[in-house]
Amino acid sequence: MTALLLNTTARLRRRADHHRRCDCDRDTLETPWKAEMCQILHARNRVEKRVLLDEFFNTHESEIARVLKRAQHISRLDYHDKDLVLSYFGDALMRMLETRWRAKSGPGTSSVFNYSRNLPTILEAETRYWIRVVS
Numbered sequence: 707m708t709a710l711l712l713n714t715t716a717r718l719r720r721r722a723d724h725h726r727r728c729d730c731d732r733d734t735l736e737t738p739w740k741a742e743m744c745q746i747l748h749a750r751n752r753v754e755k756r757v758l759l760d761e762f763f764n765t766h767e768s769e770i771a772r773v774l775k776r777a778q779h780i781s782r783l784d785y786h787d788k789d790l791v792l793s794y795f796g797d798a799l800m801r802m803l804e805t806r807w808r809a810k811s812g813p814g815t816s817s818v819f820n821y822s823r824n825l826p827t828i829l830e831a832e833t834r835y836w837i838r839v840v841s
Contacts, residue, residue, distance in 0.1 A: 723742075723744075724741050724744045724745070725745050725747075725748035727814060728744050728748070728815075729815055729820050730820050731820050731821050734820070734822060734823050737822070737823050739766065739769075739826060740822070742765070742766070743803070743819070743825060744815065746758045746762065747807055747814070747819065748815070769826065770795070773826050773829060773833070774788070774791045774792060774795055774833070777791055777794070777830050777833040777834050777837065780834055781834050781837045791837070794833050795829065797836050798832035798836050799829060799832075801832065801836075802829065802832055
């Protein structure tokens with residue numbers, strides 16, 4: 707009974723991490739990076755979005771480093787090109803936020819974002835795509 711109560715409390719806390727106008731599918735609420743990206747997508751202005759992005763990078767630095775390392779390895783970039791991969795990751799993240807995950811007809815998020823389950827893998831693939839396009 708206690709485990710069920712703790713599990714329910716954790717789920718409510720996860721839900722509270724999302725924006726109050728969140729449309730995310732309930733099954734995806736606990737996926738990595740989802741709550742932070744939801745907050746960023748619902749940000750009112752560029753300043754708020756920038757602050758939330760900085761918090762995201764600081765909070766998930768080690769996880770982002772793993773994504774960058776995999777993208778760098780799969781793309782066969784030299785190990786000295788860490789800054790280059792981070793730049794491509796930033797480009798990929800901004801493109802996903804602005805064109806694929808933001809709602810096309812008004813504020814909020816798109817259905818693509820609402821049903822996404824593995825944002826780190828999506829961003830890794832998008833980063834590798836940008837490396838291929840530019841290289």
